[in-house]
Amino acid sequence: MQKRSFLKALPVLVAGAQPVFSGGTSAKTRPFVEVWKDAECGCCKDWVKHLEDNGFDVRVNDSGNTAARARLGIPARLGSCHTGQVGGYAVEGHVPARDIQRLLAERPKAIGLAVPGMPVGSPGMDGPIYGKRKDAYDVLLVKADGSTSIFKSYPSKSSTSS
Template structure:
């Protein structure tokens, strides 16, 4: 009996503290900063499937990120995460589950993950949705 209990305890302790969050990142095959962002996500507990695409503009239109585009487009669950979005904003999105298409760090900000040293509190993250004007989601 004690042996079975001990084995069950070992199995439970061997399980990860949290399940990895699955993400599919679409990128141009020649983009180096996209690879850096993949590493950033993986370092922060995401399981990333990187997919090379030669038609990123069609993907961005399909997933609702064309107006606030960056170099890569990531799908996490039902949401689109466009560009070099910090994981804090992604976790906020997944926790709050707002009725939006996703979030974006448009362009290629130098202070964002994968683009250079991340400077917290300086990066504006916008909602992807129906609004004609960009709506602020968070500042990370």
């Protein structure tokens, strides 16, 4: 790395962000997600890959997610197989990367986002084993009191008319 590039990146490095160098002259930070999951869960690994493929840096803790879910304030009734934390928000379950990006851009007052259960067709639950099946599901905005509202709805493949 050239000295000028390093000096431009230094504030980002000191702050602990994950820099991405483009052309060797500027740094752009990628959102950092910390994930807690079971070590053997294949759909969790696929969701982590989905995040990485969509511009996130991810650190994985293969220690299960029940304690992380509780610590981050996600109600147990909204649980799934993995829990993440990004930009001060909790992310529970198979939340699409574009919804996390929207959350970070809009910065609503909330605990975070949740996709309860494991809906087929959501990121990480969309592998070849499921064929072309895609169930309807909602991404929920989890508010400070534990209540939710729909952040984004995804229709089933059969109900898509376009």
